[in-house]
Amino acid sequence: MKIGIIKEKSxxxxxxxxxxxxxxxxxxxxxxxxxxxxxxxxxxxxTYTEAGATLVSRNDxxxxxxxxxxxxPLDPVDYKxxxxxxxxxxxxxxxxxxxxxxxxxxxxxTVFSMDMIPRITLAQAxxxxxxxxxxxxxxxxxxxxxxxxxxxxxxTTAAGSIPPAKVLVMGAGVAGLQAIATAKRLGSVVQAFDxxxxxxxxxxxxxxxxxxxxxxxxxxxxGGYAVEQTxxxxxxxxxxxxxxxxxxxxxxTTAQLRGKPAPVLITKEVVAQMKNGSVIVDIASSTxxxxxxxEDGKTVVKHGVTIIGxxxxxxxxxxxxxxxxxxxxxxxxxxxxxxxxxxxDLENVILKSSCIASKGEVLYKN
Numbered sequence: 398m399k400i401g402i403i404k405e406k407s408x409x410x411x412x413x414x415x416x417x418x419x420x421x422x423x424x425x426x427x428x429x430x431x432x433x434x435x436x437x438x439x440x441x442x443x444t445y446t447e448a449g450a451t452l453v454s455r456n457d458x459x460x461x462x463x464x465x466x467x468x469x470p471l472d473p474v475d476y477k478x479x480x481x482x483x484x485x486x487x488x489x490x491x492x493x494x495x496x497x498x499x500x501x502x503x504x505x506x507t508v509f510s511m512d513m514i515p516r517i518t519l520a521q522a523x524x525x526x527x528x529x530x531x532x533x534x535x536x537x538x539x540x541x542x543x544x545x546x547x548x549x550x551x552x553t554t555a556a557g558s559i560p561p562a563k564v565l566v567m568g569a570g571v572a573g574l575q576a577i578a579t580a581k582r583l584g585s586v587v588q589a590f591d592x593x594x595x596x597x598x599x600x601x602x603x604x605x606x607x608x609x610x611x612x613x614x615x616x617x618x619x620g621g622y623a624v625e626q627t628x629x630x631x632x633x634x635x636x637x638x639x640x641x642x643x644x645x646x647x648x649x650t651t652a653q654l655r656g657k658p659a660p661v662l663i664t665k666e667v668v669a670q671m672k673n674g675s676v677i678v679d680i681a682s683s684t685x686x687x688x689x690x691x692e693d694g695k696t697v698v699k700h701g702v703t704i705i706g707x708x709x710x711x712x713x714x715x716x717x718x719x720x721x722x723x724x725x726x727x728x729x730x731x732x733x734x735x736x737x738x739x740x741x742d743l744e745n746v747i748l749k750s751s752c753i754a755s756k757g758e759v760l761y762k763n
Contacts, residue, residue, distance in 0.1 A: 398737045401462030402430040402445075403455055405469060409437035409715035412466040412486075414723040418448035421727070425737030429462055431455045438715035464734075466726055470497045476504040482756075484739070486726060488512040488525065491753050491761040492656035493684070498761055502754035507741070511725065513751045513761070520747050523729040527571045528721040529711035534575030534651065536710040537678040538564070541647045542583060544676045544696075544703045550584025561586050565645040566605070567638070567662050567687055568652035569596035572680055576649045577603045588641060590662075591652075592634075608641055610634045638662055643670045648677045650687035656763075658685040665689045665699070673701035682706030 400421060402413045411434050413421075418428045428450040432442060442452055459465070459478035467487040471479075479485075482505060489510040491498045501508045511525040521527070541564075542549050551561040564580040566573045569591035577600060580587045587605035589596075600607045610633050642648060642663060648671075653659050659681035668677070668690055679686045682693040690699045691706040698704070711718045732748060733741045743749050753761040 398426045398464060398734060398739065399462050400426050400428050400464045400466065401458040402428065402434050402450070403458055403465065403467060403471075403475075404431045404434040405437075405467065406472070408468050408709075408712050410468050410712055410719045410722060411435040411438050411440060411715075412468050412719075412722060412726060414438075414440055414719050415444040415448040415450075416720075417723045417727050418445060418450045421730075422449045424734075426734070427451075429453060429458050431458045435719070438719040440716075440719070463739075464730075468722065470494075470501075473500050476501060476506065479504065479506060481505040482507060484509065484741075486511065486729065489753060492763070495759070495761070495763075498753050498759055502757055502759045505757050506754060507752065507756075508754040509729070509748070509751045510753045510761075511729065511751065513753060514729070514747055515750045517746075523725045523747070525722055525725045528725055529718060530570065530572035530651075531575045532714050532718050532721070533680050533708075533710040534572035534577075534649070535579045536713055537572070537649045537651075537680055537707075538576050538579040538583065538647075540705060540707075540710070541649065541676045541678050544705070545647055546674045547646060548584075549580070562646040563644055564588070564647045564649065565590070565608075565641055567591075567648065567650040568681075569593070569600050569607075570651060572651040573649070574599055574603065576651065577605045580647070580649075581605065585647070588645075590638065590641070592630075608637060610637050634662075635664070639664075639667045639670065642667050643672075646672065646675055648675070648688075649680070650677065651680045652687050653681045653684055659687050661685075661687060661689050663688040663690075668702050668704070669700045671700070671702050675702045677702060677704045679704065679706045680708055680710065683708035 430445045430450040432452050464484045470487050484507045486509045514520050549562045552559040562585040564585045564587045566576050566589040569589045589600040589605045590608040597607045679688045679691040681687045682691050693706045696705045
């Protein structure tokens, strides 16, 4: 099977790293890579050729490949170069950008969207959302520390004592838990909030205090995602968050609802009450943001508070992010790529959930 690797147009990561090239070749496949595909993530062309890949132009990769792996969806102009029934593996987020899925289906492509892989135990090894979220949570804290005009740890010196920074993490999923762990390592006092009852034990196991608001709606059937809450609960939540935010030096927000705008947890009124010099890092900015004053892809200062809107923090750690993404892709390929041949069974729960287009038909349903 001919597997293609292309250079991302607006991302520093690469979908397949040289180590995976070696493994895929041993498994009976041929790897074709675009020149310079891994340069932004510190994988030189030589490492791809040494691993056994053939380096050619982008157009030649697209024309020759039977499987294409990318971080972001291909451009419509790229589809014209792909053969009918080419398998495309990427992250399409069809719940937000269904037009891209329809475009791929119109070209008779078979499209697997990695972000649609079900978050079940069987699929953990191919969960790109978790892999990238973990990096984002780490990077968010480092970014906050860089902008905060204070130390994170408590220090006792001959010149006096410095109290530790207070960090509030909103959302204790993968990104939030990594943010908690990183903030604790830097010596700060950490609190965390999440509507999911199961998050309390995980938060406390990392040494952080769980900010609890009574009356959250049951979330056991939500597959690890947050669920929409009642208005009564939201009001109690807003009051508690406002109270804790006023004390915080740093707030990391990570809460997202699948297929819906991110919930607003930090209102402009709350920002106005925060301490001068405080920092908010909003990882949910691409879906509207958890902070009402967040601007996606920008760093702004409002009421003396630095607000960083960035949902692509994993791309700022491109070397390790590429390695993790690549491992996720390999584990996913192992389901249907056997000895260099495709065996796609759409009755398989993982393939059924992630296949969003096939034989000219859009399979994703809202």
